[in-house]
Each structure stands twice: as structure tokens, then as C-alpha cells.
Amino acid sequence: MKNDLWVEKYRPTLIKDVIGNEEAKILFVEWLGNKRRTKKAVLLYGPPGVGKTTLVNAAANEYNFRIIEMNASDTRSEKAVTRIANPATSFTGLDKFSSEIKGNILFMDEIDGIAGNEDRGGVNAIIKIIENTRAPIIMAANDVEIEKLRPLKKVCTLIRFQPTRIPLIIMALKSICEQEHVKYEFVALEKIAVNSQGDVRSAINDLQGLSEEGKTLTEQDTLALSLRNKDVSMYDTLKEYFAVKNIADAANLLNYSTVEYDDLLMAIGDNMPKRYTDTVKLAEAYDFLSQADVFRGRIGIEHWHLLKYFYNNLAQAASVDPESYKPFEFISPPIRVITLFWTKSKRTLLTSICMKIGVQCHVSKYEAKMIFVPYLRLMLQQRKKANALAEWLKLTPEEVTFLTGLKMF
Amino acid sequence: MSVNEGALMWVEKYRPKTLKDVVNQHDIVESIKAFMRNPKTMPHLMFAGIPGTGKTTTALCIAHELFGMQNWRNFTLELNASDERGIDTVRERVKDFSRYSRGAFGDIPFALIILDECDQMTGPAQTALRRIMETSSRTSRFILICNQSSKIIEPIQSRCAIFRFSRLERNAMVEHLKDVAKKETVNISSEAVERIVDYAEGDLRHAINALQTAAAYKEDAVVDEKVVSQIIGEASPKQIQLMLNKAINGDFMEARRIMYDIIGTYGFTGAEIIRQMQKELFKISYILPEQKAEFSNILGEYDYRLTQGANSDLQLSALLAQFVKVGKALGESS
Amino acid sequence: MVLLNQKGFKLPRVEKEKFMLLLRLGLDYNSQQTLYSIKNYNSIHQLRDTLQDILKSEIAFTQTCTICNIDFGCSTCNYTKFCPTKDLPFTCVCNQCLRPKKNLQQQKLF
Numbered sequence A: 001m002k003n004d005l006w007v008e009k010y011r012p013t014l015i016k017d018v019i020g021n022e023e024a025k026i027l028f029v030e031w032l033g034n035k036r037r038t039k040k041a042v043l044l045y046g047p048p049g050v051g052k053t054t055l056v057n058a059a060a061n062e063y064n065f066r067i068i069e070m071n072a073s074d075t076r077s078e079k080a081v082t083r084i085a086n087p088a089t090s091f092t093g094l095d096k097f098s099s100e101i102k103g104n105i106l107f108m109d110e111i112d113g114i115a116g117n118e119d120r121g122g123v124n125a126i127i128k129i130i131e132n133t134r135a136p137i138i139m140a141a142n143d144v145e146i147e148k149l150r151p152l153k154k155v156c157t158l159i160r161f162q163p164t165r166i167p168l169i170i171m172a173l174k175s176i177c178e179q180e181h182v183k184y185e186f187v188a189l190e191k192i193a194v195n196s197q198g199d200v201r202s203a204i205n206d207l208q209g210l211s212e213e214g215k216t217l218t219e220q221d222t223l224a225l226s227l228r229n230k231d232v233s234m235y236d237t238l239k240e241y242f243a244v245k246n247i248a249d250a251a252n253l254l255n256y257s258t259v260e261y262d263d264l265l266m267a268i269g270d271n272m273p274k275r276y277t278d279t280v281k282l283a284e285a286y287d288f289l290s291q292a293d294v295f296r297g298r299i300g301i302e303h304w305h306l307l308k309y310f311y312n313n314l315a316q317a318a319s320v321d322p323e324s325y326k327p328f329e330f331i332s333p334p335i336r337v338i339t340l341f342w343t344k345s346k347r348t349l350l351t352s353i354c355m356k357i358g359v360q361c362h363v364s365k366y367e368a369k370m371i372f373v374p375y376l377r378l379m380l381q382q383r384k385k386a387n388a389l390a391e392w393l394k395l396t397p398e399e400v401t402f403l404t405g406l407k408m409f
Numbered sequence B: 001m002s003v004n005e006g007a008l009m010w011v012e013k014y015r016p017k018t019l020k021d022v023v024n025q026h027d028i029v030e031s032i033k034a035f036m037r038n039p040k041t042m043p044h045l046m047f048a049g050i051p052g053t054g055k056t057t058t059a060l061c062i063a064h065e066l067f068g069m070q071n072w073r074n075f076t077l078e079l080n081a082s083d084e085r086g087i088d089t090v091r092e093r094v095k096d097f098s099r100y101s102r103g104a105f106g107d108i109p110f111a112l113i114i115l116d117e118c119d120q121m122t123g124p125a126q127t128a129l130r131r132i133m134e135t136s137s138r139t140s141r142f143i144l145i146c147n148q149s150s151k152i153i154e155p156i157q158s159r160c161a162i163f164r165f166s167r168l169e170r171n172a173m174v175e176h177l178k179d180v181a182k183k184e185t186v187n188i189s190s191e192a193v194e195r196i197v198d199y200a201e202g203d204l205r206h207a208i209n210a211l212q213t214a215a216a217y218k219e220d221a222v223v224d225e226k227v228v229s230q231i232i233g234e235a236s237p238k239q240i241q242l243m244l245n246k247a248i249n250g251d252f253m254e255a256r257r258i259m260y261d262i263i264g265t266y267g268f269t270g271a272e273i274i275r276q277m278q279k280e281l282f283k284i285s286y287i288l289p290e291q292k293a294e295f296s297n298i299l300g301e302y303d304y305r306l307t308q309g310a311n312s313d314l315q316l317s318a319l320l321a322q323f324v325k326v327g328k329a330l331g332e333s334s
Numbered sequence C: 001m002v003l004l005n006q007k008g009f010k011l012p013r014v015e016k017e018k019f020m021l022l023l024r025l026g027l028d029y030n031s032q033q034t035l036y037s038i039k040n041y042n043s044i045h046q047l048r049d050t051l052q053d054i055l056k057s058e059i060a061f062t063q064t065c066t067i068c069n070i071d072f073g074c075s076t077c078n079y080t081k082f083c084p085t086k087d088l089p090f091t092c093v094c095n096q097c098l099r100p101k102k103n104l105q106q107q108k109l110f
Helices: A022-033 A052-063 A078-085 A121-132 A150-154 A166-179 A186-195 A200-210 A234-243 A247-256 A261-275 A279-299 A304-318 A334-341 A344-361 A365-379 A383-393 A397-404 B026-037 B055-075 B087-100 B123-135 B170-183 B190-200 B204-217 B225-235 B239-248 B252-266 B270-283 B289-308 B312-333 C016-024 C044-055 C104-109
Strands: A041-045 A065-071 A103-109 A137-141 A156-160 B044-049 B076-080 B111-116 B140-146 B160-165 C002-005 C027-030 C035-038 C059-064
Touching: A022 A041, A022 A052, A022 A156, A041 A052, A052 A065, A052 A103, A052 A137, A065 A304, A121 A137, A121 A150, A150 A156, A166 A186, A166 A200, A186 A200, A200 A247, A234 A247, A234 A261, A247 A304, A261 A279, A261 A304, A261 B252, A261 B312, A279 A304, A279 B289, A279 B312, A344 A365, A344 A383, A344 A397, A365 A383, A365 A397, A365 B204, A365 B252, A365 B270, A383 A397, B026 B055, B026 B160, B044 B055, B055 B076, B055 B111, B055 B140, B055 B160, B076 B087, B087 B111, B087 B123, B087 B140, B170 B190, B170 B204, B190 B204, B190 B225, B204 B225, B239 B252, B239 B270, B239 B312, B252 B270, B252 B312, B270 B289, B270 B312, B289 B312, C016 C027, C016 C044, C044 C059
Parallel strands: A041 A137, A041 A156, A065 A103, A103 A137, B044 B140, B044 B160, B076 B111, B111 B140, C002 C059
Antiparallel strands: C027 C035
């Protein structure tokens, strides 16, 4: 299947198959199996793409426990904390389990995200969770932020992940090539491995991006590899996004961009019709975007394990028809200003108005909005009768101002 | 006709209070009058038909006639299926109401529950509704109001006497408008009235609202066609139809621009826009019914995605893109 | 350059403070065999620096090949220029296992 991501297809499901960091694996398994562990939380830290999350999932698979995923930035809400304290009632289970589940483990990925804030509240909130929860807790972070996470040392075991060594990466790439029936020059694999800087995920993505069915992967092909810029801005991200040659490139880009998911999704949505002028391709791309958005909605603020599906769909939207790419000017954000106007407070206001109309005129909120509001806002602009009317409908002055001011664009 | 002086919206002020004043639904009114002669035998009722044809009015008139103008509110529960949060809230409110209204009025052994927009309810919700109807049938009678009776499940339909409200005749609408205008001392030209009725597409509420708005703008002068056009232009969500046409005919960017405009101006939610698109799709004459099915399916799919997804304008854009694609394919095959 | 095997190596006698430091940095000490081994790798860089200090020489650790299980040093590796964990005792693949001479695929291409 053209759209299979090799990173997903070949993701290890057994601990022994996770490449590299054997030492960390041993410590992790030790912690997992130790029922009388002194520290009920463990923090896996290290550069991206070395297998922290993969290891957690593989362990869950092998040891038969259920992972409850929690977004670290959700630590403040009381609901989240109490929900965790009752793990049995709040699981977001993964699919791979056999019927007998041994127990629940809490998993917080990328905790350096929240601990990076100015206030120490983030880290302290995590510590509070660790203290209040009965289930064991696994956390993951990049080593860049480890300084800010120092307070966690008291309550959790730290396990460091090193960048994966080049020979190990080469072996992994070899194995995938064999399974995908891709012929290769050894030098090409070397180049990919070296370029990845210890990041297995990106190495596999690069491999997929560079290899073509039926052709031999040569050293020449790898010259296209560019050193990953980890801090890509929105403009650059968009530019690269629309220009990707294949799905693996797209996946890689999305992985490394630090741009906010939601902003990116919106910007891509805005600009899609400029990328694809062909109606069928546009419809296809939008379908993927729509599905990405559905996953974004389902992720909400906690179900981050669905993020990969979000990215997958975004990546597929980008690679619907790489051939047709021609550089274009991006649409500027003002379109979004209009929809931003309808903030929650304004919507609440409108809903309240519709309810009041509904009560007096025996209509539903929907009918009030469709059949009454358009006229009402015009009627209320006529000062003479406006007051009596507003009073009859029991509208507040704020609501009246809002209604009369409705069409402003 | 009896006038509700206190009501300042003319739609309400001139809403018929008795069955005989209901506009242009003669046959239905006659049938209902027959029931009313022996209220104890009145079954559950279902009123079906396009918006603005008098369904709610008729239901309220029944309430007035059963319980009298002073007291009817005590024995009538008005509910709107799309406004309530779910079938459980409906059940709660019906339960509370049944308890409250026990001790029926005179020799009417039941209270009235008017449930509007039932066709917006899901299958399971309707099944639950049927049970509610059953458990409260000793103490209550339901009047279910909907646009499309085909969307109501069989078990409910079989428990109701179904009345189909037909589209109001043009003349009847014109006459009614002129009547209201006279009572409100509004000087309106015949052409203006015709224009309003054209625009209202059979929905008397639209027409009366337009009249009232135009009158407000032309206090002491004649309400002519010009001001009516202005009002309609300002008030009209004809935008939905325009957006739909643009999309089906291949202009994605324009369709999307209109969509943003609609959201910006009217604050419609994604779900509301889709609901209107369904309605407008139905009216389009240049597409055959079997071709409409494909569009309708797309609307259904995106209606669902809207409930799951995070960004309505993205979903709507994607929806428009699908319409453009299907529209183009249709254009090419014909 | 001193070569140390992470599974067991000897050190000259150190004072108590230094000893405690070594343990904190991840070493384990078997008093019967008077051998040190690495238990925890979190502070491996610091540990190496400390050991270099004690031994007054540059040190390199050997590592175990994940395929053939022999212990080998980084000197035989082609990628030391690019490796952030060079000379540190992390699992790896030795040269022979990485580029076996009898690899059919390779012979076809070169």
C-alpha cells in the first residue's frame, strides 16, 4: 500500500525488538516487574525518536497491562487528578491487549512541554499526581528540559535514553529493506543512519522517502537528505508541507515542526484550494484534512495516543498528488478573523437571545435564529419601538447591543 | 380575530387563538373539531408539514379550547426536541409535568404535551419517546410536530392521528398580510405584499416578520417594493442557496467565501448550516432526485464529522470540496 | 588509553568520598572479587570523566555486540566521528556482524 508509513508498520511490539538502549530497557523492565518498587513513577528521558514511547507500548503489550494516557498539561484540573485516582473507571485502552489485563499504568508523554512554563506549578502538579495515584506512572521527556524536571527526581526513577548508535540503526534499516524488498547500496544506509543523529524514527522515514519500488537505493539518492532543522516556523512548515514528494517526507516534517497543531491545521485548510486546483484532488485532500480534524477533536486534551492518526491524515492530505506542485502565495489569516468573532461568549449570548425568542414566540432556538433574529436585529435598530420590543422579549441591554451590531463585516 | 395586544412581535400578536381562525388549513381544522367534541377520545396527534403552515398554532389552539384561555398554560407542556439536551431531559420534564398537572381540568382527563421538531430526534431517542408516551398516556396526550413524518419511527406514527399541513396558498397569505397591515395601520403597496409572499416561500412567520420590519423602517410612509427588497436582502439567508449553487457549479473559492460570510453574519453552527443545506438541496430543480442522493449522503457524513471534529469551518470547507467534485462529475456525465 | 570492560574492571584503591561518588554515578562494587561494574548509565559521561581522573588516563569502555556477543572496542568502528556515545559502554553491533563478508546482496552491487 502506497500510503503505509514504515515507522508504523515496523514499530516493535516486543521489548527485545526495540533497537538500542539495552541498558535503559533493562532498568525499565526491572522497575516494571518490581512490585515493591520504592518509586512508583519512572521518567524516561532522551532525544526524540530513540524508542521511549515504543518501549512503553511494547512493554504494555508483553506484560499485559493497560496504558492510561494523560496529557501532562492537563495536570491542573481536579477532574483529571481524581479520574486518575480511579484508573479502572477512566481508561483509554489500546487495541492490542489480550483479554486478561493485569493492571493499569499511567503514561504521561512529553512532560517537558508543561514543565517548560515559567511557573513551577506544572512540575508540582505532576508530583501531586504521583503522590495521589495508586497506579504506577511512566513519564517521558526530551533531555533538553531535564534541568526543569529536577524536582521530580525525589519521586521517580530516572532512566536515560541515549541517541541510537549508527550500527544499530543500519541494522534496522537493513531489516526493513529486506522485508520491503528494497535493494540498496550499503553506503546509502550508512548515510541515512549518520544523518539521523541517533533518531531511529527519522532514519526510517528518510529510508521510506528515498526508496522507490523497483529501484536500487544508491548513495546518490541520499544526497537529497538535508540536516533536520528542529525549529521550523509556520511559514517554512507550510512551504515544505505543500511541496512534499511523498508521505514519508510529510510525516517527517510534521514530526519536527514545532508549530501548534491547530494553527497548522487551519492554515493548511485555508490554503489547500491553492495547492490543488483539480477538483477531484482537492476533494481527496480535504477528505484527509477532515479526518485529521476528526482525530484532533477526539484527542481533545487527553487522548494523545490518537495523535499519530492526526499526523497520518495530514501527511496523506499533503501527498495526494506530489507531481502537481507549483509554488504559490499563501492566503493570509484574515478569513479566520470572521470565525474568531464567534467566541464562546458571543455564541452564548446569541443562544440566550434565541431561547428568549423561543419562549415568547413558541419556536425552537434554531427557528428563532433562522426566522426571527435576522428581522429582529433590523427591527431593534428603529429606536422608537425597540425598547418596548426588547422588554417584551426580556432582552438585556447587552443582548440588544449585540443584536443590532450583528452585521459588521 | 382575537389579538394578543401584549405581544409586540406581530407573529405572536396575530397568531390565531381559536381553531376557526387558523389560516388556510380547513380540512384539518374540521377533523380536529370533530375530536374536540369528545375530548376523552382524543388520541395522540402528529402534525407534519413544511415550516410556517400553522402546526404550532393549531396545537396551541387545541390547548386553548380544551383548557380555556386563562388556564391553558397550566395544563400544557411545550417542548422542543432540538433544544432539549437529550431524551433524558425530555423524560424528566414530562415526568415532572405529569406530576404537576395531576387533577385534570374539568372533564378533560389529560394534560397536553406539545413536542416540536421530533424529526430531529435520533432513532433511539424516538424509541425512548414512544415508551414515554406509553407510560404517560393515562395522564397526557402528545401533539408531535415535525417537518417530515417519514423521519418518525413506525411505532410512534401508528400511535398518532397524523395530520398533514399543506403549503399555504398564496392568496391566503396575501390576505392575511393585508389584514395584519390594516390592523397595524401600515400603508403597504400590493406589489410589496406580493414581494414578501414570494420571498417567504410558504412560511407565514417569515412573511409577517418581514412586514413588521419593513413597517418599522417606513414609519409613516408607504411600504413599497424597494424597502421590502432591502429588508429581504439584509435579512435573507438566501446565502445558503447561493453557496450551494456555487459549489455544485464548480466555484469552490466563492462557495467558501460565502460560507465564511454566513458564519460571520449569522453565527450559524456547522450543524445548522448543514441542516439548511439539506433543505435547500431539496429545492434545487436542476438536479434529479437520484443525483441529490449523493449530495445528501455527503451532508450526512459531514454532519457526523462535525460532531467529532474540532474545526467546523474546516469540515464545511471539506464538505464544499466534495460537493464541487460531485457537481463536476454530474455536469460531465449529462 | 585504558580499556575497561563495563561488566567488571578494577580500579586502584580510592578514598571513601571518591568511592561514594562512584557509586552515586552508577557503579556497583563486588567486594569479593574487588570488581567494579556499571549498574546505572544515567550519568555515564560524568562517570567517565571521574574515572579518567582517577586513572589519570583517557579511558574507553568496551561494549557487547548484540549479534555475536563478543566484547569489542570502538577503535574498530567506522562511525566514531559521528557517534555521541563513542567509547561508552552501550550495546552496539561489531564490524563483522554489520558488514559480513559473505553478504550476497553486497557482492551483487560492488
